[in-house]
Structures are given as C-alpha cells and as structure tokens.
Amino acid sequence: MTATQLKRGGWPGVMVQVNKTTAVAVTNHHRTEAVILTAEHYATLVQQAAGASNRSSGAETTTVPKEIALARLQRAFDQRLATLKDGKSLAAATRKRARRGKVTLGTPF
Template identity: 40%
Template sequence: MAAVLPKIQDDYPCAPASSVKRDGWRGVMRTVTEKGRLVVTNHRAPEAVILSIEEYRKLMDELAAARQATPDPLQALRQQFDQRLASLQADDAGERLRALMRAPATLNGQVKAGTGY
C-alpha cells in the first residue's frame, strides 16, 4: 500500500488536515472548485478525498459503464440453470427420463459424470 500513497499525492492536490481546519470550508471548496478534488492528509498520509459534484458524477458514470461492460457471472449461471430446468418441465421430460434409465449404460471403461462426460 505504501507504493500507492505517493502516486495519490503526486496526481491530486493535497492539503494537510491542519490547513483544512485553518482555511475552513471555503478554502477547501475553493481548491475543489478549481481542481475537482482534494486529498486531505494527516502526517503526509492520505485520509480522505473531497470531490466536486461533477467529479463524483463522472466517477459514478464510469463505474456504471464498467459494470455494464463486465458480464455478470451469476447471470450466466442463472441462464444455464433455467435452461436445464425448462428441459425438465417439458411435456415429454418424464418419458425421456424413463427411456434414458431403461437404456443400458455404455461406459467403455471410463467414468461417465456431469455434462462433459
């Protein structure tokens, strides 16, 4: 984590907590308005980030776009489950299962298990 901290301080405007107390909210907001964000530090270690509403909205839009670009693995699993369930609920499912159980299993010396046997 120590390698990340200097990067934050290099990339964003910083203010020590003591100057935030001294300059007050107006001083903080002046920097936020100019730069879009401000990192508040304590003993040179980042403790908080204050964002303008524009920066916050941009961040939330980027997060939403990233979530949409990444497929949800649970959704794929749900679809696979629903397909299998639908095949079990078909009108001929009972007869297909009985036919499968009546047919002799040919293993040819190999274990037959799961969908990829």
C-alpha cells in the same frame, strides 16, 4: 492539503481549492485520509464505474440494484436528517442527565 490547512481555511477555503482542481486529497501525517471532489466529478466517476460494471457483466442489470440501494439509503438518511431538524432530538438529549460526564448516545448509522 493537510488536515491542519483544512481546519485553518475552513470549508469555504477547501471548496475554492476543490473547484480549481476538481479533487483535493486531505492528508494527516503524510497519509491520505480523505478525498474531496466536486459533485460533478463524483457523478462522472459513478457513471464511469457503472459503465465498467455493465461492460464486464454484459448486461445493464447491475445498475438497477445500485440505484434502488442508493434510493433506500437516501430515504433513510433523509428520515434521520428530518428527525434532527425537528428539534425534538435536541430537547430529548438535554432532558436526560449526563452520566459521569458522558452523554447518552443515540443509534449509530
């Protein structure tokens, strides 16, 4: 699927395609820029990668730090998302005046 097709079809169109094939490569100028997967397929890939990592190390200790890191990342993302949803961020951004036509950006992820 090209980036133009993605823009024209929108997210629902993309998901129809993804659900038919489990994964869709998004190309821009004949280069793959992204791959969109079903959540189920992603979970399978994560399990396979964890299994391969465990087999190569001979122990299951590698999965615990990954799970902890993912939990921390999820918690940080959820906190930032909650900040965006409370409406205070938008109110603060609109109170500040634009400088030379540019809006002051917040902290990046």
